Amino acid sequence: MTRIFVPADSAARSVGADEVVAALAALLPDATIVRNGSRGLLWLEPLVEIETADGRIAYGPIQPADVPGLARALGGDGSHPRRLGSIDDHPWLASQERLTFARVGVIDPLDRDDFTAHGGLAGLRASLGMDGGEVVAAVTASGLRGRGGAGFPAGLKWDTVRKAEGPRKFVCVNADEGDSGTFADRMLMEGDPFTLLEGMTIAGLAVGAAEGLVYVRSEYPDAIATLQRAIDIARDAGWLGADVLGSGRPFDVMVRVGAGSYVCGEETAMLESLEGKRGVVRAKPPLPAISGLFGLPTLISNVLTIAAVPFVLERGPEAYAAFGTGRSLGTQVFQLGGNVRQGGIVETGFGITLADLVHGYGAGTLSGRPVRAVQVGGPLGSYLPADALDVPMDYEALAAAGGMLGHGGVVVFDDTVDMAEQARFAMEFCAEESCGKCTPCRIGSTRGVEVIDRILAGDHPEANRILLIDLCEVMRDGSLCAMGGLTPQPVLSAIERFGEDFDRSGHDDR
């Protein structure tokens, strides 16, 4: 019986994967159709894979109208204009270093045997033979840093939670993934949810927490459903619950759904939201590691940070730290989006240049026009001009180039972009999503939109430009969290590097 793989990933579904499945099922009633995650070659979705003696042969993109031809090809020698060959040998994939995403797109996300047959649970089993301090030491030695944005050393945070005193402790996974241009958390939760649960369990047992929560944004209904089913399956299998894998130690996980607020991705706003309140940012200290959810010690980590942990425990910290460069060790799951020909997931060691991502993997713009700007690190990240893409993608090098890695999103714009509009949007977004706690962010963002409008209307453009820069400094220095503090980054980078777009006088002489 032939096995055919068609992703149930929501990006694949957004371009017709379900319709392709229906057409395949009608024409090939004897085939078994597996709904896998996506391999991350998103421009090829819906990507159909056929299991053969020579490996999994891919065809894509396949639309429902292509299915009759595909069915004929499968009955014959397999040749078809959309045939891509063995997916594992596809250069886009074969050149990557997939550690965290090793199983995504490969396995049936909710088949626990498929998961363990592909190495699942090996990290958790290894950790059960170690004491908590040893597990934390392994995470520290791996060099793993937080993938949610700030890049804080994971081991240090684990150590703080482990040593904190409390009657209960929590592991809270931040799956709010609000940054535009990012989708790796979603794809992991949809494509390999057990890995997240495995990482959370390792973390919980190491720091002394028996309860895990995953805060998933409401924009991700498929991820929420998949995760919920994965939790039920893991409980049935004894992977979660009162006696994790027969160790006698408890750990369980619950999903909580967000309600449409970007700032709730900020860790203390997330805690407020988990407590059922308005998502208003808390002042630090106290650190959530010491006084977090309901005032108890709480380990807060991004999905990708936690999902990297099983590899570290299975293969050892040195194996993880062998990837990457400098103080940015391991792999980063880059997400290529926007106006790019070949968008998707590129997991590779830190240090790849932005140019390699945009022009190499991305193959330039979707429109075929020249690249003009690239925004790295979400809506609070800087815009880099096309001639500045030689920067290596690691935390320090990017910061030195005036950029920010953030959650690893890379958004490409062609030469039709209006950078003054993008700067205005950054202020508008901040005004819309500010939690309202501090004045520079709450009021400054609205004033920022107005000042940009005045510049664009030709109303004292030079004086207003100086005012805007001044406002950005006040926001940067006077905001409690990175929402207000980093909104100036896209604005100032647009002014500094694309200043000509702010001149609407119709001539180049400013």
Place this chain on the structure above:
Amino acid sequence: MSRAVAPWSIEAAQRVLAQVDEPGPVLVALQSLQSQFGYVHADAVALVAERLNVSRADVYGVLTFYSDLRTTPAAEVEVRICLGEACQAVGARALLADAREQLAPDDDVSRVFCMGNCALGPTAVVNGRLLGRASVASVRAAVDGRPT
């Protein structure tokens, strides 16, 4: 909304609230009410406050903070166009403007920020269904329930 919702009544709301037993319950309570009735009725504020032993102001504060929570029934047709930067880079602003102009006046067309489909933008959500590489034509087809 494409999803069936129950008509609002105090008794039905009380049954929903009786099911809420999670920690940090105010937001969960409001989300549960919305998923049952499609919106949070004005009378629900007092009900939730009483049941969870918090002030009405607390409940009202939560209700107005989160953009998902709504206090009026949803329109028959809900179209969300993503205006995140990755979708802007492939024409989302124009798509939003065109959708507002070309869809029926009763259709609720609004913007959202990122649906996690940033490599296949512009992205739209039509009655809960995610559309990649969206156009006014594909949005309209989804509104009509035709294949896109």
